[in-house]
Amino acid sequence: MATRKEDPRRVRSARKDASVSSIERHVEKAYGLPSGSVQINRANGKNAYGNKRVGNLMKEYKQKGE
Numbered sequence: 293m294a295t296r297k298e299d300p301r302r303v304r305s306a307r308k309d310a311s312v313s314s315i316e317r318h319v320e321k322a323y324g325l326p327s328g329s330v331q332i333n334r335a336n337g338k339n340a341y342g343n344k345r346v347g348n349l350m351k352e353y354k355q356k357g358e
Contacts (some may be wrong), residue, residue: 293357
């Protein structure tokens with residue numbers, strides 16, 4: 293039996309230059325969820341704006357952990 297060489301799309305990491313809204317849409321599509329049902333939050337618990345980049349969001353979480 294052949295094995296997969298890469299992970300399925302739904303478990304790959306998000307690119308740092310991707311926007312939050314595009315990641316939310318990809319998650320909704322991958323899991324068959326209705327539009328608007330996925331929300332990515334900032335480190336302080338508030339909703340992240342759709343135009344925020346994933347890299348900036350990751351930096352924010354790193355700073356909170358320090």
